[in-house]
Amino acid sequence: VDLEVTHWWTSGGEANAVAKFAEALNATGTHTWVDGAIAGGGDTARPIMISRILGGDPMDAFQFNHGRQAEELIEAGLLLDLTDVAEANGWKDLVNPSDLLDACTYEGRIYCVPVNIHSWQWMWLSNKAYEDAGLAVPTNWQEFVDTADELRAAGKIPLALGGQPWQSGGAFQVMAVALAGEEAWLKVYRDKDAEAVMGPEFTSVFEAAAQAREFAQGSNVQDWNQATNLVITDQAGAQIMGDWAQGEFALAGEVAGTDYTCLPGLGVTEVISTGGDAFYFPAQDDPEVTQAQKDLAQLLISPEVQVSFNAAKGSLPVRGDVNLEDVNDCTRKGLDILAAGNIVPATEQLLSPDTAQQINDLMTEFWASTDMSAADAQQRFSDIIANAD
Amino acid sequence: MATTHEASAIAESRAAPARRPMRLFRNLSAKIASLPMVLVAVVIFVGCTVWTVVHSFTNSRLLPKLEWDGLSQYERLWSTPRWYVSIENLAIFGILSMIFTLAIGFVLAALLDRKIRGEDVIRTIILYPFALSFVVTGLVWQWILNPELGLQSVVRSWGWQSFTFDPLYDADIVIYGILIAALWQGTGLIMCIMLAGLRGVDEEIWKAAKIDGIPTWKTYTHVIIPMMRPVFVTSLVLIASGIVKVYDLVIAQTGGGPGGSSEVPAKYVMDSMFAAQNLGQGFAASTMMLLSVIIILIPWAYLEFGGKKRG
Amino acid sequence: MLVPNHSVRIRDLTLTYGAITVLRDLNLDIHDGEFLVLLGSSGCGKSTLLNCIAGLLEPTDGQIFIKGRNVTWLEPSERGIGMVFQSYALYPQMTVRGNLSFGLKNARMAQAEIEARVAKAARILQIEPLLDRKPAALSGGQRQRVAIGRALVRDVDVFLFDEPLSNLDAKLRADLRVEIKRLHQDLDNTMIYVTHDQVEAMTLADRIAIMRSGKVMQLGTPDEIYNRPQSKYVADFIGSPSMNFLDGHYERGTFRAEGFQIDMAGYQLGAPQVADRPAILGIRPEHVATGALVNAAPIKGEVTVDLVEPMGADTLVWAQVAGKPFRIRMDGQARVVRGDRLTIGIDPSKASMFDAKTEERL
Amino acid sequence: MLVPNHSVRIRDLTLTYGAITVLRDLNLDIHDGEFLVLLGSSGCGKSTLLNCIAGLLEPTDGQIFIKGRNVTWLEPSERGIGMVFQSYALYPQMTVRGNLSFGLKNARMAQAEIEARVAKAARILQIEPLLDRKPAALSGGQRQRVAIGRALVRDVDVFLFDEPLSNLDAKLRADLRVEIKRLHQDLDNTMIYVTHDQVEAMTLADRIAIMRSGKVMQLGTPDEIYNRPQSKYVADFIGSPSMNFLDGHYERGTFRAEGFQIDMAGYQLGAPQVADRPAILGIRPEHVATGALVNAAPIKGEVTVDLVEPMGADTLVWAQVAGKPFRIRMDGQARVVRGDRLTIGIDPSKASMFDAKTEERL
Amino acid sequence: MADPASLNTLAALDPVHERTGSVGDMTGPRGRRPRRAFSRANIFLYGTLILVSVYYLLPLWVMVMTSLKGMPEIRMGNIFAPPMEVTFQPWVKAWAEACTGLNCEGLSRGFWNSVRILVPSVIVSIAVASVSGYALARWRFKGSETFFAILLIGAFIPYQVMLYPIVILLRELGLYGSLWGLVLVHTIFGMPINVLLFRNYFAAMPEELFKAARVDGAGFWRIFLQIMLPMSLPIFVVSMIIQVTGIWNDFLFGVVYTRPENYPMTVQLNNIVNSVQGVKEYNVNMAATLLTGLVPLIVYFASGKLFVRGIAAGAVKG
Numbered sequence A: 001v002d003l004e005v006t007h008w009w010t011s012g013g014e015a016n017a018v019a020k021f022a023e024a025l026n027a028t029g030t031h032t033w034v035d036g037a038i039a040g041g042g043d044t045a046r047p048i049m050i051s052r053i054l055g056g057d058p059m060d061a062f063q064f065n066h067g068r069q070a071e072e073l074i075e076a077g078l079l080l081d082l083t084d085v086a087e088a089n090g091w092k093d094l095v096n097p098s099d100l101l102d103a104c105t106y107e108g109r110i111y112c113v114p115v116n117i118h119s120w121q122w123m124w125l126s127n128k129a130y131e132d133a134g135l136a137v138p139t140n141w142q143e144f145v146d147t148a149d150e151l152r153a154a155g156k157i158p159l160a161l162g163g164q165p166w167q168s169g170g171a172f173q174v175m176a177v178a179l180a181g182e183e184a185w186l187k188v189y190r191d192k193d194a195e196a197v198m199g200p201e202f203t204s205v206f207e208a209a210a211q212a213r214e215f216a217q218g219s220n221v222q223d224w225n226q227a228t229n230l231v232i233t234d235q236a237g238a239q240i241m242g243d244w245a246q247g248e249f250a251l252a253g254e255v256a257g258t259d260y261t262c263l264p265g266l267g268v269t270e271v272i273s274t275g276g277d278a279f280y281f282p283a284q285d286d287p288e289v290t291q292a293q294k295d296l297a298q299l300l301i302s303p304e305v306q307v308s309f310n311a312a313k314g315s316l317p318v319r320g321d322v323n324l325e326d327v328n329d330c331t332r333k334g335l336d337i338l339a340a341g342n343i344v345p346a347t348e349q350l351l352s353p354d355t356a357q358q359i360n361d362l363m364t365e366f367w368a369s370t371d372m373s374a375a376d377a378q379q380r381f382s383d384i385i386a387n388a389d
Numbered sequence B: 001m002a003t004t005h006e007a008s009a010i011a012e013s014r015a016a017p018a019r020r021p022m023r024l025f026r027n028l029s030a031k032i033a034s035l036p037m038v039l040v041a042v043v044i045f046v047g048c049t050v051w052t053v054v055h056s057f058t059n060s061r062l063l064p065k066l067e068w069d070g071l072s073q074y075e076r077l078w079s080t081p082r083w084y085v086s087i088e089n090l091a092i093f094g095i096l097s098m099i100f101t102l103a104i105g106f107v108l109a110a111l112l113d114r115k116i117r118g119e120d121v122i123r124t125i126i127l128y129p130f131a132l133s134f135v136v137t138g139l140v141w142q143w144i145l146n147p148e149l150g151l152q153s154v155v156r157s158w159g160w161q162s163f164t165f166d167p168l169y170d171a172d173i174v175i176y177g178i179l180i181a182a183l184w185q186g187t188g189l190i191m192c193i194m195l196a197g198l199r200g201v202d203e204e205i206w207k208a209a210k211i212d213g214i215p216t217w218k219t220y221t222h223v224i225i226p227m228m229r230p231v232f233v234t235s236l237v238l239i240a241s242g243i244v245k246v247y248d249l250v251i252a253q254t255g256g257g258p259g260g261s262s263e264v265p266a267k268y269v270m271d272s273m274f275a276a277q278n279l280g281q282g283f284a285a286s287t288m289m290l291l292s293v294i295i296i297l298i299p300w301a302y303l304e305f306g307g308k309k310r311g
Numbered sequence C, D: 001m002l003v004p005n006h007s008v009r010i011r012d013l014t015l016t017y018g019a020i021t022v023l024r025d026l027n028l029d030i031h032d033g034e035f036l037v038l039l040g041s042s043g044c045g046k047s048t049l050l051n052c053i054a055g056l057l058e059p060t061d062g063q064i065f066i067k068g069r070n071v072t073w074l075e076p077s078e079r080g081i082g083m084v085f086q087s088y089a090l091y092p093q094m095t096v097r098g099n100l101s102f103g104l105k106n107a108r109m110a111q112a113e114i115e116a117r118v119a120k121a122a123r124i125l126q127i128e129p130l131l132d133r134k135p136a137a138l139s140g141g142q143r144q145r146v147a148i149g150r151a152l153v154r155d156v157d158v159f160l161f162d163e164p165l166s167n168l169d170a171k172l173r174a175d176l177r178v179e180i181k182r183l184h185q186d187l188d189n190t191m192i193y194v195t196h197d198q199v200e201a202m203t204l205a206d207r208i209a210i211m212r213s214g215k216v217m218q219l220g221t222p223d224e225i226y227n228r229p230q231s232k233y234v235a236d237f238i239g240s241p242s243m244n245f246l247d248g249h250y251e252r253g254t255f256r257a258e259g260f261q262i263d264m265a266g267y268q269l270g271a272p273q274v275a276d277r278p279a280i281l282g283i284r285p286e287h288v289a290t291g292a293l294v295n296a297a298p299i300k301g302e303v304t305v306d307l308v309e310p311m312g313a314d315t316l317v318w319a320q321v322a323g324k325p326f327r328i329r330m331d332g333q334a335r336v337v338r339g340d341r342l343t344i345g346i347d348p349s350k351a352s353m354f355d356a357k358t359e360e361r362l
Numbered sequence E: 001m002a003d004p005a006s007l008n009t010l011a012a013l014d015p016v017h018e019r020t021g022s023v024g025d026m027t028g029p030r031g032r033r034p035r036r037a038f039s040r041a042n043i044f045l046y047g048t049l050i051l052v053s054v055y056y057l058l059p060l061w062v063m064v065m066t067s068l069k070g071m072p073e074i075r076m077g078n079i080f081a082p083p084m085e086v087t088f089q090p091w092v093k094a095w096a097e098a099c100t101g102l103n104c105e106g107l108s109r110g111f112w113n114s115v116r117i118l119v120p121s122v123i124v125s126i127a128v129a130s131v132s133g134y135a136l137a138r139w140r141f142k143g144s145e146t147f148f149a150i151l152l153i154g155a156f157i158p159y160q161v162m163l164y165p166i167v168i169l170l171r172e173l174g175l176y177g178s179l180w181g182l183v184l185v186h187t188i189f190g191m192p193i194n195v196l197l198f199r200n201y202f203a204a205m206p207e208e209l210f211k212a213a214r215v216d217g218a219g220f221w222r223i224f225l226q227i228m229l230p231m232s233l234p235i236f237v238v239s240m241i242i243q244v245t246g247i248w249n250d251f252l253f254g255v256v257y258t259r260p261e262n263y264p265m266t267v268q269l270n271n272i273v274n275s276v277q278g279v280k281e282y283n284v285n286m287a288a289t290l291l292t293g294l295v296p297l298i299v300y301f302a303s304g305k306l307f308v309r310g311i312a313a314g315a316v317k318g
Ligand SMILES: Nc1ncnc2c1ncn2[C@@H]1O[C@H](COP(=O)(O)OP(=O)(O)OP(=O)(O)O)[C@@H](O)[C@H]1O
Pocket: C017, C020, C022, C040, C041, C042, C043, C044, C045, C046, C047, C048, C049, C196
């Protein structure tokens, strides 16, 4: 059976990773992977996916950030219930951390397969850039801040940041959890406590963000991987970006530890969020297709595929029972943190897309315009949180 | 004589099928042939618009739902800074692009109308960008306006080190960067329309002006331009309908950046609907766009068509 | 029935565009084989009437009969009419032959019959050598012939012409006018012909209907219209140069105006008894006698020449009578110049008199 | 100098468009205060000549003098000319006042002076009540008056008219024609007037220049042109209905044709000695005597009436002579019908005779 | 005729004689006014036009030049400079090798899809629009103008407003995802402007022609097909150009209303341009852009004058 899979993984590392899925599916001999990649990120791809599902001509599987995005599709009965597959294969036990599966669960039924863990809480630094400037590679946010001016003087952009709104929102959120601490962060992002936003912890986050804004001056790029590329090519000192950036480093042949350094939680609060990607399967009439969809679901979470896929993608597998051999430095760090249980939920699970969008908009504006003071941004952020659903 | 008339008239009317046929079936094929147009007008343009307006009063999220939510989407819309930035941008872009497109289009058409050599070639050169999509336009101009690779770096490499021209990376002027691309793409068509309009001007008007000793420029400003009102109206309609929809260009050129400073309403709509998964918000914003279009169109339609009926 | 054989009858025809009434309760009977000219100034509704007869406009009210058939609701092609337009309206992408046969093909006529008819029409109109040309390759006169041919081949009862000659130059107009006249003599069809050129109207018509704002003002033979106009409007409209009008009073058989009076003894009054009243006397420029003929006229006077317009065959002289311009038509060979004194004679029997208020003929 | 006072002189004017020569070595002298009409069929170069005089077209060769000044290279506005166009060419978005004053304002004339001139022109043309209307709200005749006014206010030496009346209907045309004539009498400007309507030409002109393919065929007074056409082309062109032509031979004072012969004793030959040759005799329809006048004519004959066209003031009768149509113009009151036998008389002194080959007058 | 007054006038004109030559000997300027080929007006006119042409051509030049360079050269140099070393590799890559996700077929995959979308869409949309325009111009019925007004206002409605409802509509019609659904969408959105053009064009055609055909017994369709159509080449060219460019360049509808096997070329273009792998491969992007724009460009260059003529007839009047 031909299975059409829509996703927005089109950058080099991503495409490489998707290929592992496709190979695995094609290797079954009975099913074929029909690739429906749409470039331009989730914002381009989502309307297409939703239209197709609404239009009654859905693809067979599609990539989504799991979390609250798909709730309504489930309510409307448009998605395939995977509970039987999950139960038959004991997903409950093998998915680690378990809240990944919770995110796929709606009223007790399971509707998606998590395929990886992506964590946002990383800062990537170019060793060469610091070397060029005659500096030591920072080991935490404070050191980074202290050396930023010297780095700038050496003709480097201290902090690379792309222009897409989600990057701004993401970078802020990483700084928030790192600098304000897990507790304050959860109060704001999970409990929607507007008071907490105005508290001292977040005040310092906003001040730090205002500093970071200075450091980011000059990175005139749009896409995240172009920003990453600035680090790879040593034009920029650092980038705050999720672990998917590793795929780019890998593709460029860079080696963790020697060419670049990673600081989970900005080297301050070493946590990682357990966000990630998941696949959903629109409900289809043809039972044969339904069966194939279920086969694919099971395949995606199978140990071999998890290993090969996550190695390529630079993310962590969703099951605790696979062994990632020869993982690099950074992945190791991530696995260790994961094993230690220092995890926080991903923002996708906490915030509705609407709120996330508002935060992204605010952050985009904040990062780009030097005339918005940290206090203003803080106030507006607090308003958004107060109205969040 | 009168009686004979009567008699014969009655005789005639009795003999012949004098009944008026059903109105509905007169020219039936014309009506059938117009059916697609009527359907599009009613079902798509009216129906979908009503659908959208209705749903703008709901709290639809990812899927359209009829759960009433009053005016809250509108309250939210008008308290969103990004919306203000969007409409401000659209206003600046709209007004400037109307003025410049009309002005440049007209001036170019006037130059081409001067019986010049190689008119065909130049006209084609000015017109060809219209064949390219906004996506392509956006890309090329993004590339040319890229400060590291494009115009700025080239001028600097010629030795003018302080030359700075990076509209796409300067929040204050980014909308002008978009305008440059939009003008490049759109002026050709307007020029063509203007040229056609100029060609339609009675040659004797020109002769009369020459004999009156009116300088050429003054003939244009005082005689020709006022005469070309319908042409300007057509052009304006074309430009305006493009402006409301400007979306692709922004996406391709800046993606709304830097820092959301080149946001436009259409993008706000798209983002609300698909990124934020808040359809109600998107519909509310679309409704506002529609409303502004109608506010602009109604007086115009009144001027254009209302006057004719009375006269 | 004793009524003459009517080819086209129009009963109470009314046509309105919204608030504008173009035709109002119009009645018109056109005899079989008659050449009727609709004459009127621009915008008076001539074309509208013709289009109603043709079925190209739907009347708001009233009925139209052609050959005794009520055709009010029939399609144009079913009415047995042919129509010729001012702009020729030839199908530009078809050859002359195609133009002629288009209507016949639409009626699914047999090919042989079509060819015969086209050949016949082409012979009558002398356009045989043009049959394979396209309209663009024809001169104006030839085009109009083809347009007439298009009506001819359809073998219709009634020909409708809407200013067919207006687009031609003077010379060609005169030639084609004669051809149309001949055609009518040969075919004996009913023809309804719209024009605002009075020479055309006078030369072609069996009867003329003078129209004004959607009404027929007078219907009569050219001779009646010219010599016994029923109203000042018609009198003024017909005749070029137009009739001279003198304001005055009719008092017991005499027309009195400022400075002179005319004994109307020879004038044939419309009614046996006409009360005294303000009146207008109309005299055609060519009915003003000059030179040797003055002596034969009952009334004489003298005027000064203001302006002379030589027109070849005759000469138009402008003078003043009672302070108003007065036109006199003289022989083309007459030699007069500005300032000359001229003796003129007027014959009341050739004049027309109108009520000053109603402007109707007395 | 003994040359008459020339207002406009044209010397060896040539104008070519690429390979097409529109005007070829044209010479024309127009007197001061003269009303010259350029008459010719469509495309013969009338407008081109007028545009050259106005400076709107640049001649390929030749010179143009206006009031003794060589204006060949001057701008139109510096030539002291005003021009009136067929399409009126009013500035549509300006009021009548604006139209009249635009040119003056542009010449930086004082406001008071402008107003005075506009007022004067408006008075002369009787368009005072219209001054604040826009052209769209005017009738054709009013528009053309405004167009004339635009030339009038500029107080120019020479008025140029390019078919100013062609867009008007017959009635209005006749009225405006008279007004232009009057205007000329009052102003005494030089006027050059292009038309292809011969009635206009005949009535307006002091002299007429008949043009054909960029050349002047004959230049003369209307009387000369009408009565003594120098070529068959001119004879045929002028006069409506046109001249009757009879093919035949001129042999020692006699014109012989198939079936009859005419003694040309009364005819004034162009040259004292004319050799025998094939010739064409031209007789105007109105010079064919009928009725009582036949007896006065030297030569008589009898014809059968083919077709009668009553035209109000006169009646045109079509007959056949030597197998060709022969037109006879009779009085409007004459009563003839098809089939009547008619005795006609011809006076050779009023006829024109042309060489059959060169078509020039004998 | 030579009266003393005229002599006086001549005398008064004497100063003029000196300037322009005397009348008597007929000297002075003759024939065409001498004109410098490089008059100030001409320099200004052509100068402006050349500058304008440069502005309009610049992007095309940049596109072509960039697409012929290798990446290193792009990074080094000047975007306006011609390539030092011409390479067609970017074109090959854009056409046949560029990857999106797992598909590495470049634009070639989308090209035929675009053609398959373009042909029926252009034909259907023009057919519908021309018939509607014809009906509006010549067969008005009660309300027809109202529908037309709605249609015109429809031209101003942002597409986004109708994206969702049309999805639902197509689903109900069972056309969603099919090629015909997309054809329908293109027909709908091409309608306002094209109907306007056709209506104006047909309305400007002589009404008498239409009347003559009716008298000749031709009905709605016959008049349209046999009389109107053969006379409407210019407006069809304009309409075709507008539709070809619009449909060929469309991305949103192509991607929202069809399935991947029907994705038009622009989707591939978007994918190539947006799938950044490391650095942006500007040369490939430009080659892809040019390849995508080729069809409408060719249509433009080929139709030339007809376009202006059609515009004159369809847009200016009415
Ligand atoms: N579609 C229309 N809507 C409103 N009024 C119209 C329409 N068509 C014609 N009219 C009016 O009807 C009147 C008669 O028009 P019609 O064309 O019959 O005049 P006409 O006598 O043929 O004039 P002409 O000699 O100029 O052809 C005019 O006053 C015109 O303004």
